[in-house]
Amino acid sequence: xxxxxxxxxxxxxxxxxxxxxxxxxxxxxxxxxxxxxxxxxxxxxxxxxxxxxxxxxxxxxxxxxxxxxxxxxxxxxxxxxxxxxxxxxxxxxxxxxxxxxxxxxxxxxxxxxxxxxxxxxxxxxxxxxxxxxxxxxxxxxxxxxxxxxxxxxxxxxxxxxxxxxxxxxxxxxxxxxxxxxxxxxxxxxxxxxxxxxxxxxxxxxxxxxxxxxxxxxxxxxxxxxxxxxxxxxxxxxxxxxxxxxxxxxxxxxxxxxxxxxxxxxxxxxxxxxxxxxxxxxxxxxxxxxxxxxxxxxxxxxxxxxxxxxxxxxxxxxxxxxxxxxxxxxxxxxxxxxxxxxxxxxxxxxxxxxxxxxxxxxxxxxxxxxxxxxxxxxxxxxxxxxxxxxxxxxxxxxxxxxxxxxxxxxxxx
Amino acid sequence: xxxxxxxxxxxxxxxxxxxxxxxxxxxxxxxxxxxxxxxxxxxxxxxxxxxxxxxxxxxxxxxxxxxxxxxxxxxxxxxxxxxxxxxxxxxxxxxxxxxxxxxxxxxxxxxxxxxxxxxxxxxxxxxxxxxxxxxxxxxxxxxxxxxxxxxxxxxxxxxxxxxxxxxxxxxxxxxxxxxxxxxxxxxxxxxxxxxxxxxxxxxxxxxxxxxxxxxxxxxxxxxxxxxxxxxxxxxxxxxxxxxxxxxxxxxxxxxxxxxxxxxxxxxxxxxxxxxxxxxxxxxxxxxxxxxxxxxxxxxxxxxxxxxxxxxxxxxxxxxxxxxxxxxxxxxxxxxxxxxxxxxxxxxxxxxxxxxxxxxxxxxxxxxxxxxxxxxxxxxxxxxxxxxxxxxxxxxxxxxxxxxxxxxxxxxxxxxxxxxxxxxxxxxxxxxxxxxxxxxxxxxxxxxxxxxxxxxxxxxxxxxxxxxxxxxxx
Numbered sequence: 001x002x003x004x005x006x007x008x009x010x011x012x013x014x015x016x017x018x019x020x021x022x023x024x025x026x027x028x029x030x031x032x033x034x035x036x037x038x039x040x041x042x043x044x045x046x047x048x049x050x051x052x053x054x055x056x057x058x059x060x061x062x063x064x065x066x067x068x069x070x071x072x073x074x075x076x077x078x079x080x081x082x083x084x085x086x087x088x089x090x091x092x093x094x095x096x097x098x099x100x101x102x103x104x105x106x107x108x109x110x111x112x113x114x115x116x117x118x119x120x121x122x123x124x125x126x127x128x129x130x131x132x133x134x135x136x137x138x139x140x141x142x143x144x145x146x147x148x149x150x151x152x153x154x155x156x157x158x159x160x161x162x163x164x165x166x167x168x169x170x171x172x173x174x175x176x177x178x179x180x181x182x183x184x185x186x187x188x189x190x191x192x193x194x195x196x197x198x199x200x201x202x203x204x205x206x207x208x209x210x211x212x213x214x215x216x217x218x219x220x221x222x223x224x225x226x227x228x229x230x231x232x233x234x235x236x237x238x239x240x241x242x243x244x245x246x247x248x249x250x251x252x253x254x255x256x257x258x259x260x261x262x263x264x265x266x267x268x269x270x271x272x273x274x275x276x277x278x279x280x281x282x283x284x285x286x287x288x289x290x291x292x293x294x295x296x297x298x299x300x301x302x303x304x305x306x307x308x309x310x311x312x313x314x315x316x317x318x319x320x321x322x323x324x325x326x327x328x329x330x331x332x333x334x335x336x337x338x339x340x341x342x343x344x345x346x347x348x349x350x351x352x353x354x355x356x357x358x359x360x361x362x363x364x365x366x367x368x369x370x371x372x373x374x375x376x377x378x379x380x381x382x383x384x385x386x387x388x389x390x391x392x393x394x395x396x397x398x399x400x401x402x403x404x405x406x407x408x409x410x411x412x
Numbered sequence: 413x414x415x416x417x418x419x420x421x422x423x424x425x426x427x428x429x430x431x432x433x434x435x436x437x438x439x440x441x442x443x444x445x446x447x448x449x450x451x452x453x454x455x456x457x458x459x460x461x462x463x464x465x466x467x468x469x470x471x472x473x474x475x476x477x478x479x480x481x482x483x484x485x486x487x488x489x490x491x492x493x494x495x496x497x498x499x500x501x502x503x504x505x506x507x508x509x510x511x512x513x514x515x516x517x518x519x520x521x522x523x524x525x526x527x528x529x530x531x532x533x534x535x536x537x538x539x540x541x542x543x544x545x546x547x548x549x550x551x552x553x554x555x556x557x558x559x560x561x562x563x564x565x566x567x568x569x570x571x572x573x574x575x576x577x578x579x580x581x582x583x584x585x586x587x588x589x590x591x592x593x594x595x596x597x598x599x600x601x602x603x604x605x606x607x608x609x610x611x612x613x614x615x616x617x618x619x620x621x622x623x624x625x626x627x628x629x630x631x632x633x634x635x636x637x638x639x640x641x642x643x644x645x646x647x648x649x650x651x652x653x654x655x656x657x658x659x660x661x662x663x664x665x666x667x668x669x670x671x672x673x674x675x676x677x678x679x680x681x682x683x684x685x686x687x688x689x690x691x692x693x694x695x696x697x698x699x700x701x702x703x704x705x706x707x708x709x710x711x712x713x714x715x716x717x718x719x720x721x722x723x724x725x726x727x728x729x730x731x732x733x734x735x736x737x738x739x740x741x742x743x744x745x746x747x748x749x750x751x752x753x754x755x756x757x758x759x760x761x762x763x764x765x766x767x768x769x770x771x772x773x774x775x776x777x778x779x780x781x782x783x784x785x786x787x788x789x790x791x792x793x794x795x796x797x798x799x800x801x802x803x804x805x806x807x808x809x810x811x812x813x814x815x816x817x818x819x820x821x822x823x824x825x826x827x828x829x830x831x832x833x834x835x836x837x838x839x840x841x842x843x844x845x846x847x848x849x850x851x852x853x854x855x856x857x858x859x860x861x862x863x864x865x866x867x868x869x870x871x872x873x874x875x876x877x878x879x880x881x882x883x884x885x
Contacts, residue, residue: 024861026873028553060685074685074782087868088829089781121778123682123733124743362835362869 032273033359035083035147039270041311046268053265056258057083061225066253069125069244070118070236071226076262079143079224082360083269084353086143088371092224093117094139095130100335100343109133113239116223126241137335137343141206142371145353148271149204151317152350153213154304157194157201163299163322174296174386176324179208179347181339184215186231191305199339203323206349206369207341213266218259230256267309271317272353275411285408288401292393297322297348297386320351320412329384332368344385355410376406512667512714513722513756514624516580516596516615520852520884522570540567541852543627545880551864552872562588563880564627566595576602581613584646594699595648606656610671613650613699617669617712618643618728619752619767627882628854631795631846634878637818637838638789642769643752644691649673650699651707665716674698675708675730676748680773681783687823687836687867688773688784690748693732706731706745720758727751732773746774761800766792781828784836789820809849814858816842823867835865852884 031037038050060075061067072092073079079086094116098106108115113128121127130136157178166177180199190212193200204210210219218231226236228251235251237244276282289295298320307313325345333344341347346369354376358365366372367379383391394402512518521539543564549555565585572578582596598612615623621639625646639645653671660666676693684692697703708730716722728750735745752769768790775785793816800810823836844858857879864872 022553024859025550025875026553062685063682070778081868082870087827089827091829119778120782121776123678123776123779125778127778360868360870362832362866364830364832364869366830 032275033356035145035269035272035353035356035360037270039148039150039268039311042268046264046309046311049261049264050268053261053263053268056254056262057265061227061253063122063247064249066227066247066249066251068118068120068122068226068236069247070121070128070238072116072118072120072224074225076220076225080146081143083147084145084357084360085366086371087361088142088366091140091142091370093119093130094141094336094338096137096336097133097135098137100137100333100337102342103337103339106137106337111239118223118226118236118238121238122247125247126238128238128240139206139334139336139338140370142366142369144206144349145272145357146266147269147353148317148319148350149213149269150267150307150309150312151271151304151315152203152319152323153190153267154307154309154312154315155203155302155317155323156191156305159302159305160201160203160323164324172293172296173389174293174326176297176322176326177340177345178202179325179339179341181209181211183211184219184231186214186218187211188214190214190308202339203347205338206346207338208323208325208347209338209341214259214263217263217266221254221259227253229254229259231259267312271319272356272412274318275355277411279407279411281404282408282411284401285404285406285411288394288397288405289408292397292405293390294394294405295320296390297324297326298351299348318352318412321348324348326387327385328387331382331384334369351409352412354412376409377402512617512620512623512669513716514620514626514629516568516582516598516623517570518624519568519626521568536569536571538567538569539885540565541626541628541882541884542566543880543882545633545878547876547878549874549876549878551874555876566626578602593648593696595646600655604656606658608655609652610655610669611652613648614653614671614673615646615648616651616671616673616708616710616728617726618647618710618750619645619726619769620712620714620722620724620754620756621645621767622647623669623712626884628852628884630793630882631812631814631854631856632793632816632842632844633856633858633880633882634842634860636767636791636793636816637820637840638769638791639767640691641820641822642690642771642787642789643750643767644676644694647676647691647694649675649708651710653711663718666713667716668711668713670709670711672707672709673730674702675706676728676732677703678733678746680732680748681775681779684783687782688775688787689822690750690771690773690787693748703734704731704736704745708748714754720756720763722754722756724754725752726754733776744774744776746776748773761797763795763797764792765795766790781825781834784823784825784834786824787820787822788824789818789822791816791818803849806849808851809847810851812846812848814842814844814846816840816844818842832869835867835869837865839863839865850883854882856880856882 038047042050058075058077067074073090079090081087096106096108096114109131112131117130118128130138161178164176164178166175168175179202180196181202183200200211202208202211204213204216210216218229221227221229222232222236228235230252233251235244235247299322300320301316301318304312304315304317325341325347327344328346329344332346335343337343364374366374367376368382373379373382380391380394394405397405519539521537544560544562546558546560548558563586567583569581578600580596580598581594584593584595594613596613596615598610598614601609603609617623619639621636622643622645625635635645651671651673653669655669657665657667676690677695677698679695680690680693681688708728710728712724712726714722714724730748731745732748733743733746735741735743748771750769750771752767754767756763756765770788773785775783793814796813797810798813803809818840821837823834825834826832827834840860840862842858842860844856846854846856848854857877859877861875862873864874
């Protein structure tokens with residue numbers, strides 16, 4: 001009898017556990033509240049590569065595995081938190097002096113550690129410091145969200161150029177320019193490019209200075225973490241120390257295969273899923289978004305073309321960006337040119353994932369190229385230059401209308 | 413030559429006398445006896461099984477009256493001294509040599525040592541413990557499924573080479589044979605109970621857990637976070653120093669340990685991808701040489717009193733980087749300092765055990781904010797022995813329910829850029845049920861739930877069940 005009773009007790013405990021399983025044994029976060037995960041339609045072999053890439057992206061380097069000797073952060077993931085944005089504490093700084101409107105007349109101060117500051121160093125080595133120069137331009141940048149980038153990479157140049165209007169022919173005050181940059185020595189095209197004066201259209205980075213993901217990834221390994229690869233073999237060092245040191249890991253510190261695997265991971269990381277897209281308030285907000293001209297730069301969607309990865313082929317990309325450069329006015333200007341992007345130009349930031357990133361940053365999101373804005377409203381308020389009219393349009397809306405627009409942004 | 417030896421001998425004799433004198437002084441406060449008397453008592457064969465009452469139901473930690481009297485004739489056979497007590501319900505005596513409860517001399521195998529009058533002869537004992545478990549843990553709803561782990565298999569050797577010298581060693585096999593380490597291999601020179609010179613591979617006494625961490629002593633499977641993260645248990649190092657105990661009054665004991673060791677190394681930050689991790693400062697190379705030529709100091713003083721009360725204060729200071737190469741200074745010296753407090757008390761069937769530690773780490777300019785310069789943590793166990801008695805042929809089995817709270821903040825500080833608190837914290841709750849068929853054997857099942865906060869303040873939950881066996885042998 002007493003055994004029966006005990007069994008009954010056990011059974012009831014089990015039942016309680018069953019119903020409260022999520023509480024007791026944790027729950028998987030819903031897909032639309034996070035950014036990680038592969039794009040739909042990958043084959044098993046592709047999923048395997050994705051997984052390895054995921055691990056490499058999260059891998060934290062140490063001096064023994066090649067970190068430094070000078071660096072900014074020790075892993076991709078440290079800056080691109082949960083595949084999302086960077087926290088201001090991980091911001092990187094580029095610097096130089098000269099004419100902010102012309103990269104050819106701008107000194108990137110290579111002899112003083114430019115163009116990018118590596119303000120950290122492994123134990124026993126000396127980190128870089130910003131030089132004390134008059135008129136020093138600094139470009140402080142936080143890491144952008146890295147989701148859906150394979151889709152962005154697969155958008156044909158012609159599709160992007162449809163939105164370019166460098167002469168402002170339609171007179172709406174919004175121009176939109178592509179950035180043409182010199183490809184790196186290891187450049188490998190993944191789509192068809194139409195070069196202009198030997199330069200190719202860039203689309204990645206805050207100023208669209210990187211042409212494709214392979215370039216972005218290989219350069220990130222070297223400049224952000226001090227990790228050499230088959231693509232970029234020469235390790236960083238602090239020019240003020242005069243020579244490399246400390247870092248005894250044999251070069252390349254990661255292989256070409258690793259860089260390609262991480263590139264593949266970047267290409268196949270799924271785009272963010274929307275939340276409550278059909279909500280009437282969201283729909284209303286979407287209307288205001290178009291009405292005040294946000295959508296002129298934050299173009300709701302584009303189409304991909306050909307791609308070696310089937311899952312990326314001929315897809316609609318709801319990125320909310322034109323991938324073009326805009327003069328954003330003096331408040332956002334950094335005085336630092338990159339390619340044809342001048343000191344006050346920025347590439348329109350894709351807005352997808354906007355409603356999720358807060359979840360990934362301990363509840364406090366940071367917006368804009370240096371993470372200066374803590375709320376969406378602040379981010380909009382900072383818009384100037386070509387976006388001034390649109391910004392003013394937003395603040396002219398009633399507060400309920402503004403709120404609807406923000407609700408729409410958070411649904412992305 | 414012969415002359416020389418004779419001189420040394422007499423010096424030694426005088427030294428002994430001197431220590432005897434010191435002993436008499438201490439006897440003023442309580443009970444002390446010279447080593448030889450104490451030792452005779454220790455090696456007397458056990459006549460009866462030592463009593464196994466829970467610590468709480470015993471009288472206070474009173475030194476055995478008989479053994480109290482200096483120069484006592486220890487002819488009368490009595491219970492072995494190297495008995496494990498505290499949680500296992502044995503009481504220490506005045507001749508209490510086990511300096512730390514649950515420590516190297518407080519283990520059951522030594523109690524089986526059967527040499528009585530073989531003083532001066534060689535006696536050796538072999539023992540150990542083993543620990544294995546099964547677990548099913550989920551993090552954010554995801555799990556790798558069910559898995560078993562052969563966590564540890566440790567062998568102890570104890571040898572009394574003579575009344576003056578003894579040796580203890582512990583060989584640890586972790587996860588099968590994937591890691592084999594000589595955790596302890598030390599030699600004690602016992603001048604007096606209050607002064608034992610110790611050298612070899614030893615456990616630096618940072619907190620109580622590092623020196624008394626045997627799996628079967630605890631009813632929770634995982635080790636406390638503070639004791640493995642802030643204090644890098646199990647941390648053993650090569651060094652030299654002294655230990656001893658005093659009995660200022662009946663039932664009260666004061667004891668100390670202090671050593672100079674090679675010290676933790678730069679792996680604290682160099683091999684620590686996740687931020688400052690003191691445990692990464694451990695290295696096998698520690699046992700070969702000191703990387704920077706500056707030994708670290710570590711010590712603990714503790715008080716043990718009635719009701720199983722024990723309070724300890726301990727610390728560690730050392731330089732962890734290679735700041736000089738020969739005579740050349742090649743870097744700034746970077747210090748690691750750890751301070752720990754531990755306590756235990758038994759109230760009726762309930763025992764409370766806790767340990768807290770804080771660590772300060774010098775971080776070089778180029779790594780500030782990426783690596784923590786301050787860490788701290790605490791854990792508390794509440795152990796309720798709710799049933800004890802005969803269970804079939806098991807004459808002294810017991811059931812215990814244990815609740816544990818663990819908390820560590822591995823990065824105390826704020827982001828300079830935003831003023832936000834830097835996370836890197838873990839809070840863990842554990843509820844365990846332990847069945848002890850014998851004192852030194854624990855069969856346990858537990859549920860644990862952790863909240864892991866990353867640097868930015870994102871919280872991930874981790875929970876699951878584990879069951880395991882840990883037993884001395």
